Amino acid sequence: MSARTSLKFPYSEFKIFPFSSSRRSIRIFRPIIPLTLFYRKKFAQFAALIDSGADYNIFHGDIAAYLGINLTSGSRRNIVGIGGEIKGYQHNIKIKIEDYIYKAPITFSNQIPDNSLATLGNKGFFDRFTVKLDYPSKIIQIRR
């Protein structure tokens, strides 16, 4: 991706429920983009939520295990959000978004709740790109 090139992705549409036992669903749209993570000879592509309110990139511990990363060898990070605190470990990982490859910290955690999503936050994502979330048009634009 050159300095003048921008990438566009569509929002992802979900059917959610206003509360657990509700039969009524609501359609919502979330800014989720695909990216590939590399570690040594292994790689895999994941979908992650763009969240400007998140300080870090947070991914499931399953991903670290799949890539062969020794989870607890990373730098310890305690992450707080609505609902509580989780423990994770930060590793510098090679990330590929379309054709652009860079290295950035990702915190992996085995304590991410079952209802939570892999998240791209400020350190390691927003500090690398100019991000435009055009909700009315349902377009995500990232530019470096």
Add this chain to the structure above:
Amino acid sequence: MKQAKTKDWTHLYPRYAGLWVAFSKDKERVVSSAKNLEVAIKKAKEDGLKNPLMFKVPQQMLPYVGSY
């Protein structure tokens, strides 16, 4: 205002709740799913996908604000 075509992931819940899913190249159709990430990727690769897009479907589909 004209809207872009969104990725339709409305079919993920409740069928794949709590599972890792692998999408086909169109990033909408699910080609494999499993509780275990490695199993889901292996199945998708057996289906011919070299680098399938993986997503962990939440156990519940409730309004979300980045909760931990």
